Every structure is written in C-alpha cells, then in structure tokens.
Amino acid sequence: MRLGIEVDLVYWFERATDVLLQIEAAAMVDQRIVAETLTIWSDDPIRAAIGEDGIGQRCWTRADGQWRAEYRGTIAIDRATIDLLPLAATPPRDLDGHLVPYLLPSRYCPADRFEGFVRREFAGLEGGALAAALVDWVATSLTYAGNASTGETTALDTFASRSGVCRDYAHLLVSLARAGNIPARCVSAYAPGVDPPDFHAVAELWLEGSWHLADATRMAGCGDIARVAVGRDATDIAFMTVFGSAQLMEQSVRVRTL
Amino acid sequence: MRLGIEVDLVYWFERATDVLLQIEAAAMVDQRIVAETLTIWSDDPIRAAIGEDGIGQRCWTRADGQWRAEYRGTIAIDRATIDLLPLAATPPRDLDGHLVPYLLPSRYCPADRFEGFVRREFAGLEGGALAAALVDWVATSLTYAGNASTGETTALDTFASRSGVCRDYAHLLVSLARAGNIPARCVSAYAPGVDPPDFHAVAELWLEGSWHLADATRMAGCGDIARVAVGRDATDIAFMTVFGSAQLMEQSVRVRTL
Amino acid sequence: MRLGIEVDLVYWFERATDVLLQIEAAAMVDQRIVAETLTIWSDDPIRAAIGEDGIGQRCWTRADGQWRAEYRGTIAIDRATIDLLPLAATPPRDLDGHLVPYLLPSRYCPADRFEGFVRREFAGLEGGALAAALVDWVATSLTYAGNASTGETTALDTFASRSGVCRDYAHLLVSLARAGNIPARCVSAYAPGVDPPDFHAVAELWLEGSWHLADATRMAGCGDIARVAVGRDATDIAFMTVFGSAQLMEQSVRVRTL
C-alpha cells in the first residue's frame, strides 16, 4: 500500500525561537520512502537529529515571525497484519537494556498505578493473549472525543473519563501493557482513515522479539500506518516542540491511499 | 446496638504545636452518647469547635513533648438499614445550598474526572438505583490492602490500583456518586468489625432528603457505625491534624459491641 | 463608592442540563445592593440556594438549547482599606470551627505543600506581618498572563510558572496564607479595574477576628470590590457550574464606577 502525505504548518513566533519538528515519515524495513520533501521557509539553517531508538529523524530549526513548513511524502508500506494472540510472553528478565525504559512508567503513562487493575481484570493472561485483550479493552471502553482531553491529560485521567483522542488511547494502552510486563512505546504516525484528518498516535507492543503496531482507536489497520517517531509517551513524539512560545495560524494534514 | 469505644493516642512533639482532634463520636438522632470521656494530658487549655455541617465536635489543643489522649465512649446506635435501591433521584437543581459542596469535586475526590466512566458504565441509572450499583461496584472491584495507598492517594489512583484501605474505598465511592449527581460526603466513624482495628471511614449519600451511610468495604453494616465527623474528603475528617510535625509513638483503637 | 455591573451570558446546551449560577453581588454589611436584576430566559423555574458561609446566593436553573442570562446591579461599597501589617496573629487553636476548613489544603490550594517555603522565606513573621509580606510577594513574583493557566492549574503550578490570571493569584496567596496558619478563602467578585473586563477572583484573610480582602493582582483596591461568593477555592466560587456540558457563545462583564 502507498500513502500520499501532505502537511502544511503555519505558525507565528513573536521572537526568534528554536523549534524541533518530527513530521517526516521514518525510513524502516516495513515502510519505504518513495519520495519526500520537507520545505521550511526560514533564513536559519536546518539541522537533522536522529530520533529516539534511532528511528526517523528530528529536524531542528529556528523560527521568527511568520513561519511555514511543508512536508510532502509518498510512502510504500509493506507490513503484514499479525495476530497478537498467539505471541508468547517474554519475562522482563530476558529483555535487552534498550527495552527497559518501555517497561517503566513515564509522565503520561504512569504504568505503576495500573498494576492492580491489570492483575485483577486480566488475571492469568500474559504476552500476546494479554496484549490482544488490552487492545480490545481500550478500543471498546473509550469513546473518541475531541474535547475531552488536553496536552496535560494522563492515562489515569483517560481511564476515568473513558474518552479522548488518539494520543489518549495510545497512552492508556501503553500504560496497561507496561503494567502487564509488556514493553510498550508510543508512535506518532500518518494513517489514511484518521477522522478528522490529523497527525495520528498509536502504540507499539514488544512481543516475541519485535515491535507490533496497535491502534486502539481502530481508525487505522497495521498495514496502513507510516511511523514518524517513537518514544516513551507524547513528550517524545510531539510533531513540534517549541523552545519558547508560538501561535498556530494554519495546520493541515492530509493522508491518502494512492 | 451499643458500641464500646477505647482510643489511646501517644505522640511526640518536638516543639509546642497546635493540634486539632476529631475523635469523639457525634451526638445525633440515630446515635446517642450514653457515656463519654476525652482526657488529654496537656498543660494547655482544651477548646471545642463545631464540626463540619454542625456535626460532632473538633477539639483544639496544644502539645509539647510527649502527648497523650484517651477517649472512652459508649454509644447507643438506633438506625435501620435502608435499601438504597428504591430511593428516588433528586436533580441537582432541587438541592439546597448546603448540599452543593457535596456535588463538587474535592482534592481526594476529583469527581469531575469520573463523569465519563459513570455515564458509560451505569447508563440509565440514577438516584438509589445508581447509588446501590456504585456501592456494589466499589465493593467488588477493590481489594482491601493496607500498603497500597498513602495519605496522598486520590480516588483516581485507587480507581487504577483497584486496592486500598477504608479511606480509599470512601473516596472512590464519593467521587463516583458525585459524578452521578448524588451528593456524597466522607464520614469518619467507629465500627466493631474493622480489621485491623482502627479509625474507620465510610461514605454518606444524599437520597430522598436525607443522608444514608454506605460502607463499600463491607466491614460495617449501617446499623453499627458511630459517626465522628463529616466532610468533603479525608482533609476534613482526619482524626488528628497537626499544625507542625509530630511523631507517632503508640495508637490503639478498640471498638466492641456491648 | 458605587459600582454599576452588567453581565451578559449566552451559552448553548445540547440537552436539558442543570446549571448553578453565582453571579449576583452578595448583600453584606460593607456592600449594599442598591438595585439588582437577574434575568434568565428559561422555561424552567429558577431556585435560589444559599452560598458558602451563608454569603450571597446561588441560583439553580435548567438550560436547554440557547440559554441567556443577564445581570444588572448597582452596589454601594463602604469599606475602609485596612493596613494588614499591625494585625495580630490568632493561633489555630483559638479559631472557631467554621474557620477550620480555611486552614486546610484544598484541591487548587494544596497549602500543606507550601509549609516549607513559608517557614524558610518568611521566618519569624506571623499574622498581619506575614499576610502583608505574602500579598506583596505574590504581587511582585507573578506576571499577569491570560494564556499561562487553565481550569486545572493549581497553586503549585502557578508557584513554578510565576504567571497566571486572578484566579491563580488568589489560589497562590490563599495557599501560602494557610501554610502560615492564617485562615484564607477565595472570593469571586466584581471590580472596576479588571483588565480585560471579566469576573474577578481575590483572597480573604482572617486576622483579628474578621475577614480582610486582598487582591494580589493589585487590579482592585479593597474599597472597590463587590463580593459574589466565597469558598475554599475556584471549585466553590465558579460563576457557573454546569452539570453536563455547555458551549460558550457570548460572555461579557462590565463594571463601572458610578
């Protein structure tokens, strides 16, 4: 499957400000960059920086006054949908060091708080069987709602409000998975079925030696997700981090199946 | 039913410190004080202050060095167990002003966060039917565990950890009830079945014009609870509030059916 | 001094929803209601309910579809500006029961967390001398900024961000005062100098047997504040509490010196 991606950002900066962008689809074995351009209207030079876990790339830039960025990408995705259910559990003690952070709590994914819930409600399940049950639980327990959360909302809030956007679904699924000893990370992505069209966020769960995409919003299938960045939670995968302040003027994200 | 209550407190105060005690059973229509003594070994005078909602009394004192208090009470409780289920709902707009705070979120009972959960999981229920369902839900969803919570634990934490002590059960029940538009307050109390023996905390829900005791830990029946103080949450009903710092040396609470 | 107050609210309610309004200036000894009308366009009856501490009145109503409320008031304020500095401290143990909640932490005013700061930075001060120092500290340490906070912002957040709106100034001042054993409550109010014009929030500090208004934003002098409601924090004094959801369409608050 091929995705055509068009992103346009226009922001206003009161004063010269450093900006970290993460909006380019990552080149990976299951998602090939067919064509890609990132254009930033700025007098300052642009610097690339490697993404978390060596995936994708961040782009440092400097903005002053009106600032515009345009991303155009064609991505070929070749990824089979895998049934999580039969995948075996890996006990924590067999995990490599680079996976350890994905077992631990983080700001928006306070996994330690959810251990009691996971132990009680999913007793006897582990590995793929637990992962599949958790994805299903989040998908059916939450209502998608654009106005139910903010940038400060944690998985604890979402667990009680039972509603949120893609980011909240991902945070809750990641928290529950970690609480069940499954390494889990957050992924920013592009996907065609996102409604309203926007940057998307999903989870990745580590089972039987590799990462498996899981979108608890069920807006996207595993086969049509183009990853941008990965990390512990929304902190790491934000499409734009401003080291100062900025004002949104226009923003559009369009993703089509080609 | 008659309860015999014996409380002994020994604390150490590094320097002269104001202390607010709330350990005397409250004289109320459904719980009569047969006999009662509160002895505080202190050179400073003791002052009584009225409790929240005019219920019970607080006792102001001043402690320095080793400080000891002893409370002995015999309380006659005459209170029928009422089935919550058939009680009608009162819409918020028909509630008197003094009940308004008990519809609102408080520090340990952030009721606003739970509106989504209550709306989804208990759709169609209100008033007594909702109250009964919530008491049952908390009673069966939590595990009693002495080490699962601290003085900072909120109902959001307990909702995720699915465990706690009486205070946590009360906070969660109160939060869910308020989220479902039922005025709810926290109550500190004495009850004979509390294990390990200690001060107890339960909830009171306002239905059909009066308060109804509900103990989601199911350690105490409505007929054997002697209220001490009421309030929005643990902040208001603490048995001891120290305006400085103190060190626990000995504390025992014994409650028997006479 | 006389204030002329004009408030117009237009909201949209998707479905029939109970609403609690607190927008009428309170009749008190130092602020006399010369003339006042509250008009609500609603088919449902309107019910008055007493405010916290018996001050002012809440108004219960029910809204469905487009909903409009209009308040017009003329208030005569007769209140001397009092110098807080010489006022004596009242130790907690001498306070009446109805003041106890105003010594305790609340959701947006977690006073217990600030004890260390107050003890260190204002060592040796108490009562009026401490109160005056705290008002001054908040006034000079914060920057007024409309976009620095949300309805979830607590005094801890404001203490670190060093910016906020009137509500944040009041929360921080109240938290610091309580941490220094001065009873403190939040007050919603009208005042002529508020810029941009809006509902205002200030603090009241209990010293030498009475409440004293303090506006750490310094937008209003004590002599030109008309109280609406009092309470532990923003939870209690919100001008509108919606038991469901609503959408703001238009809102204006105009306060003039007559």
Next chain:
Amino acid sequence: MRLGIEVDLVYWFERATDVLLQIEAAAMVDQRIVAETLTIWSDDPIRAAIGEDGIGQRCWTRADGQWRAEYRGTIAIDRATIDLLPLAATPPRDLDGHLVPYLLPSRYCPADRFEGFVRREFAGLEGGALAAALVDWVATSLTYAGNASTGETTALDTFASRSGVCRDYAHLLVSLARAGNIPARCVSAYAPGVDPPDFHAVAELWLEGSWHLADATRMAGCGDIARVAVGRDATDIAFMTVFGSAQLMEQSVRVRTL
C-alpha cells in the same frame, strides 16, 4: 582518588519476581573499575543489560523468598573539578538527537512548569552562568530532610516544600536546567560524604559538548562521585526495580575514601 564501596541488600519476596538491579559503578573514562564483584544468592541465572545512554550495566535477576545481594567495588576516580561559570551555552537547535530527551520534561522533572520561574529569576543568564546560578540556588534554597518526600515526590513538590533528599535536589536542579535550555540528566552514584550513608543521586548538565556532574546537596565534590547509572529521572536510575512486590529486610551502603 579511590573509593571503596560495600553494598549489602537483603529483601524478602513472597513469590518468584523479576528484579532489575543497577548498583555496579560504571566503567567510564573518568572512573576506572579497579576491582568489582557482584554476588547474588539466587538459583536463577543473572543477565546483564546495558544501561541508559550506554552507561553502566543493569543486572536482571529473579528472586524468591529471602534474597541477598552483595556488591564490592574499588573505583579509581580521575576527574578535575570544572568551573561551570565560563562554559558557553549551546542553543537547543545545535544539540544532537541523543540529547533531546534531556531537554524535555519527564515524570519527576516537569521542566515545562518551571520556565516562568527560570525566565524571571535568572533573566539574562544562559549556559554555564545559568547552570552555576541554578546549582547555587538549589543548594541554598533547600533543606536536607529525610522525611519530607516519598517516591512520588516531583520537582514541583520539592520546589514548594523547599526540602528533600538527594533525589529531590537532583530532580529540582535537572528541572530548572532543562527549563533554561540546558540538557540535564539524573545520575545515581556512590560518594564518600553522603550522610546518612546511602545510594546517592546527583545531576549532570550538558555544557560545551560534555556532561558535568553537579551535586546540589554539596555532600560530594565532582572529584569523588562514582556514577552508577544515568537517565531522565529517578525512574531510570533506581538501584532496584521490582516487577511485583518485595519487602526490605536489611540494606547498607558504605563508601570510603581509600
């Protein structure tokens, strides 16, 4: 300088539990492992896993019933004390990708909340001058107190309580540095002057292309700190992470200058 380190841990595990230990001093260019043994009394195999940023090593093990670990190390430290003051600032946009997480907020270091404070109180300072001022500010503004914080305490709490243990000093310094655009990470460590003797935690600040140790408790000089692990905050550098529950029986940490 040479440090002799002796750590003994005895814990009780109710059931077989995975445990992650991070107690071995890291081999680094400025701290050489002269001799080292880690003995764990367990029937299960022990697995090493690389630490965060490739520094030091974690040790995975499995514990059941009484569990004992003993670490003995001799570490030669060769590290000059560097004056932070003259070090130049590196703007965010010039930082490599692996440093980005250390500019971002984390669970215990919510750096975003402190931007207002740093901007106001340290206006005009950046880079080494800011770093030196922040270390000094934390050192002089906090009081070391063993009972003022828990494992849940964040830098926001410490900022208000103005007291804490080494971990709290490190969290606050790291938060302030990040808020001032200086990459900062937390470091678990051994140092001889820690009183009472225990694992130690300090900060590292990135200035002029390298990490610089900073101990705001002033218990340790840069020249006598042996790093164990680094990370975003206490989550990453815990000396023991238990994937289940455990009970402390005995624990001792002794660090001497040889």
